[in-house]
Amino acid sequence: MTVSRVLRNRGDVSEATRERVLEAARSLGYVPNKIAGALASQRVNLVGVIIPSLSNMVFPEVLTGISDTLEDTGLQPVVGVTNYSPEREEAVIYEMLSWRPSGMIVAGLEHTDASRAMLAQAGIPTVEIMDIDGTAIDSAVGISHRRAGRQMAEAIIAAGYRRIAFCGTMMPYDHRAKKRLAGFEEALAKAGLTLADREFYSGGSALLKGREMTEAVLKRTPDVDFLYYSNDMIGAGGLLWCLEKGIDVPGKIGLAGFNGVELLDGLPRRLATMDACRLEIGRRAAEIIAGKHEGVIGGEVIELTPTLQPGDTIRR
Amino acid sequence: MTVSRVLRNRGDVSEATRERVLEAARSLGYVPNKIAGALASQRVNLVGVIIPSLSNMVFPEVLTGISDTLEDTGLQPVVGVTNYSPEREEAVIYEMLSWRPSGMIVAGLEHTDASRAMLAQAGIPTVEIMDIDGTAIDSAVGISHRRAGRQMAEAIIAAGYRRIAFCGTMMPYDHRAKKRLAGFEEALAKAGLTLADREFYSGGSALLKGREMTEAVLKRTPDVDFLYYSNDMIGAGGLLWCLEKGIDVPGKIGLAGFNGVELLDGLPRRLATMDACRLEIGRRAAEIIAGKHEGVIGGEVIELTPTLQPGDTIRR
DNA sequence: ATGAAAGCGCTAACAC
DNA sequence: GTGTTAGCGCTTTCAT
Numbered sequence: 001m002t003v004s005r006v007l008r009n010r011g012d013v014s015e016a017t018r019e020r021v022l023e024a025a026r027s028l029g030y031v032p033n034k035i036a037g038a039l040a041s042q043r044v045n046l047v048g049v050i051i052p053s054l055s056n057m058v059f060p061e062v063l064t065g066i067s068d069t070l071e072d073t074g075l076q077p078v079v080g081v082t083n084y085s086p087e088r089e090e091a092v093i094y095e096m097l098s099w100r101p102s103g104m105i106v107a108g109l110e111h112t113d114a115s116r117a118m119l120a121q122a123g124i125p126t127v128e129i130m131d132i133d134g135t136a137i138d139s140a141v142g143i144s145h146r147r148a149g150r151q152m153a154e155a156i157i158a159a160g161y162r163r164i165a166f167c168g169t170m171m172p173y174d175h176r177a178k179k180r181l182a183g184f185e186e187a188l189a190k191a192g193l194t195l196a197d198r199e200f201y202s203g204g205s206a207l208l209k210g211r212e213m214t215e216a217v218l219k220r221t222p223d224v225d226f227l228y229y230s231n232d233m234i235g236a237g238g239l240l241w242c243l244e245k246g247i248d249v250p251g252k253i254g255l256a257g258f259n260g261v262e263l264l265d266g267l268p269r270r271l272a273t274m275d276a277c278r279l280e281i282g283r284r285a286a287e288i289i290a291g292k293h294e295g296v297i298g299g300e301v302i303e304l305t306p307t308l309q310p311g312d313t314i315r316r
Numbered sequence: 317m318t319v320s321r322v323l324r325n326r327g328d329v330s331e332a333t334r335e336r337v338l339e340a341a342r343s344l345g346y347v348p349n350k351i352a353g354a355l356a357s358q359r360v361n362l363v364g365v366i367i368p369s370l371s372n373m374v375f376p377e378v379l380t381g382i383s384d385t386l387e388d389t390g391l392q393p394v395v396g397v398t399n400y401s402p403e404r405e406e407a408v409i410y411e412m413l414s415w416r417p418s419g420m421i422v423a424g425l426e427h428t429d430a431s432r433a434m435l436a437q438a439g440i441p442t443v444e445i446m447d448i449d450g451t452a453i454d455s456a457v458g459i460s461h462r463r464a465g466r467q468m469a470e471a472i473i474a475a476g477y478r479r480i481a482f483c484g485t486m487m488p489y490d491h492r493a494k495k496r497l498a499g500f501e502e503a504l505a506k507a508g509l510t511l512a513d514r515e516f517y518s519g520g521s522a523l524l525k526g527r528e529m530t531e532a533v534l535k536r537t538p539d540v541d542f543l544y545y546s547n548d549m550i551g552a553g554g555l556l557w558c559l560e561k562g563i564d565v566p567g568k569i570g571l572a573g574f575n576g577v578e579l580l581d582g583l584p585r586r587l588a589t590m591d592a593c594r595l596e597i598g599r600r601a602a603e604i605i606a607g608k609h610e611g612v613i614g615g616e617v618i619e620l621t622p623t624l625q626p627g628d629t630i631r632r
Numbered sequence: 633a634t635g636a637a638a639g640c641g642c643t644a645a646c647a648c
Numbered sequence: 649g650t651g652t653t654a655g656c657g658c659t660t661t662c663a664t
Contacts, residue, residue: 004659005634012633029437034414035360036657039351039640043659054376054383063370067397076411079395081383095392098350121345207582237582244584266523266553268560320643321650328649352641355656359643635664640657647652 007032038100047289048096048104049077052084052173056231058259058278059107062129065282066105073290075102084173090115097122103289109134110175125292127285130276131176138299141284143306145176148274149183152228152256155272155308157191159315161226161254164188165197167213167238168230177230180258184228197221201234210237218253225253232257232264235271239313243268255313260306270311277304323348354416363605364412364420365393368400368489372547374575374594375423378445381598382421389606391418400489406431413438419605425450426491441608443601446592447492454615457600459622461492464590465499468544468572471588471624473507475631477542477570480504481513483529483554484546493546496574500544513537517550526553534569541569548573548580551587555629559584571629576622586627593620 005013006021013021024030038044049066051059066077078101080092090112096104097118103125109132111119119126119137126138133146156164166184168177188194199217201209210233217224229235235257242249249255249269257264260275284302310316321329322337329337340346354360365382367375382393394417396408406428412420413434419441425448427435435442435453442454449462472480482500484493504510513536515529529550533540545551551573558565565571565585573580576591600618626632 014633017633029433031410031413031434031438033355033416033657035351035355035416036640037659039349039355039642040657040659042640044351054379057373057376060370060373060376064397067370076396080392081380094347097347100349100351117345118347122347205578205581207579209582211582240582240584262521263523265521266525266527266556268556330649333650349641352656353643355658356641356643358656633664636662638659638661640659643654643656645653648650 042100044100044102045075046078046099046101047075047286048080048093048099048101048106050080050082050089050092050096050104050106052082052089052107054081057261058276061278062107062282065279066286067282069283069286070290073286075286075290077105084171086110086112086115086173090118093118100124103127103292105129105285105289108175109136109140110173111137125289127288129281129285131179132301132303133179136299136301139285139288139301140299141281141288141302141304143277143281143304144183145179146183146186148258148276148306149180149185150187151183151308152180152258152272152274153184153187153191155310155314156226156228156254156256157187157193159250159254161315162193163196163221163224164193164226164228165199165217165221165224166195166228166230167199167201167210167217167234170200170202174230180230196224206231206233207237207240210234210239211241212237214238214241227253227255229255229257232259232261232271232273235273236264236267239267239269239271250313250315254315256311260309264311269313270309272309272311272314274306274308277306280304358416360416360418361391362394362415362417363391363602364396364409364415364417364422366396366398366405366408366412366420366422368398368405368423370397373577374592377594378423378598381595382602383598385599385602386606389602391602391606393421400487402426402428402431402489406434409434416440419443419608421445421601421605424491425452425456426489427453441605443604445597445601447495448617448619449495452615452617455601455604455617456615457597457604457618457620459593459597459620460499461495462499462502464574464592464622465496465501466503467499467624468496468574468588468590469500469503469507471626471630472542472544472570472572473503473509475566475570477631478509479512479537479540480509480542480544481515481533481537481540482511482544482546483515483517483526483533483550486516486518490546496546512540522547522549523553523556526550526555527557528553530554530557543569543571545571545573548575548577548587548589551589552580552583555583555585555587566629566631570631576625580627585629586625588625588627588630590622590624593622596620 082089105127128140131142199213256272260273398405421443444456446458448458517525572588
């Protein structure tokens with residue numbers, strides 16, 4: 001009826017009735033029922049966002065980008081967390097799709113077959129984010145982690161390091177870290193090198209783990225002259241440890257991480273890293289959803305290019 | 317019809333038909349429409365969670381607690397971010413309530429009148445988290461920040477420090493930081509002391525800001541012998557700066573932060589801090605919602621007691 | 633400019 | 649154990 005028109009600023013309503021309705025709504029503390037509205041209109045202003053974790057600052061940052069961009073489109077993000085489990089992801093996707101959102105943003109390109117099928121059949125825009133090394137269901141926004149790893153290896157080799165070791169997470173489902181390492185080793189191989197050592201961890205304080213892993217590697221393989229970390233937090237831990245031990249960085253040992261986290265700005269020395277374009281990825285993904293919303297069709301793949309920040313932990 | 321019964325494991329359905337329905341659903345890639353279901357059943361498995369920010373690791377951690385606990389209750393968190401703006405919070409609450417969630421979890425006790433009214437009238441359990449210094453709408457789970465500030469001040473004074481300064485955020489709506497400072501100053505006053513200096517910041521890398529503020533304070537008020545930071549990140553920045561400058565910590569200057577963040581474990585020295593019980597708060601809040609769901613009524617206020625971790629940056 | 637009526641896709645209650 | 653029916657609170661379309 002008329003009330004509905006007023007509340008949605010639709011159709012012609014006289015100023016008088018309009019005022020009356022608004023007043024009544026306010027005094028009654030009326031909150032419309034979107035469930036009924038959505039059912040009737042077949043329109044839902046929700047966007048499902050699925051990420052592996054909230055403990056890793058990377059994802060809250062992507063979320064911030066999404067949230068900021070969506071803010072003035074009338075769309076609302078709904079977040080689901082998978083804990084890096086494909087089965088959990090499948091369940092969360094199912095759950096979200098059952099609310100018939102206007103779009104989905106999902107981290108990564110690796111999903112169960114069922115997940116891919118559901119997303120493909122949902123009839124809504126889907127954006128896979130963070131990674132572009134693989135096949136997208138619909139749209140994708142991210143960087144090539146393979147290339148990022150390769151690039152870092154090339155920079156390290158160019159700087160003259162030869163005994164290079166790797167420290168990273170053990171998580172079997174962190175596909176992006178895995179791709180970075182693959183690209184890294186690929187570039188090493190091309191230069192006739194192989195990893196001098198490698199160390200993995202899971203759980204705990206990343207900064208502390210970085211220290212421990214660094215110590216372990218250097219004890220086991222004392223002639224290592226470079227440590228490549230799968231993320232900045234463990235890299236920062238390694239850096240602090242080296243500085244404390246009085247090790248010459250980057251003279252005797254060079255260090256590099258990945259992500260370009262803000263935290264690094266406050267460290268005694270700037271760790272070499274690579275920006276993962278997190279905010280930008282979030283923004284672009286949200287823009288695609290918001291745009292599709294207006295009628296565009298067809299998947300697009302956007303590759304962002306991370307910049308290598310040499311910092312002060314690679315010799316020049 | 318029967319299909320509905322199967323999909324929800326309700327009522328008696330023969331194994332045969334059950335199988336048939338399930339099979340059909342699977343092959344059709346059928347995803348039920350929760351919108352229609354919710355409208356018909358007047359039940360929604362969603363819990364609204366409203367927090368000020370995702371950039372501050374504190375909130376993702378609370379979310380993790382909520383998410384973990386809700387996981388096996390069939391309830392799903394839906395996150396809204398306010399950026400510390402009461403108006404935005406009001407809008408987000410309105411938006412969420414319009415989806416008729418089973419419960420709401422909202423950070424803090426300070427809200428606009430309209431927000432409070434909406435939550436009070438929604439007829440669903442509401443849990444205000446993080447803080448208990450004030451009046452709750454329904455239930456609340458948190459710590460007394462006022463008391464936390466007081467306790468830290470008492471410990472500092474007991475350790476013999478007398479020229480005490482404060483460094484913190486400038487955010488006018490960070491009520492909890494404000495309460496900690498109030499409690500802190502209250503305890504100082506009781507000992508006949510006042511803050512020797514104070515410095516505020518907003519935005520940027522917290523670690524870096526911690527360094528800058530520490531330097532600024534010590535330059536302006538060289539006889540300061542203790543720095544109380546409103547959070548651990550800036551405290552960590554201050555600690556790193558002091559260590560680099562060769563300042564005797566905690567001999568010449570003592571330091572303390574707040575939150576008990578994991579990061580501190582990897583620092584060269586353990587910053588004194590106070591655990592804010594973030595995970596526990598998330599868990600308890602989720603439990604209240606999940607419990608109410610089952611029929612209990614009446615608001616309860618749960619005060620958690622943070623423990624002071626003296627670390628290595630307070631003299632003993 | 634306003635009202636009336638027909639669903640949206642489910643669930644709940646009841647019949648069979 | 650299975651089918652039938654009447655809504656849930658809106659939006660949409662069509663009349664007035």
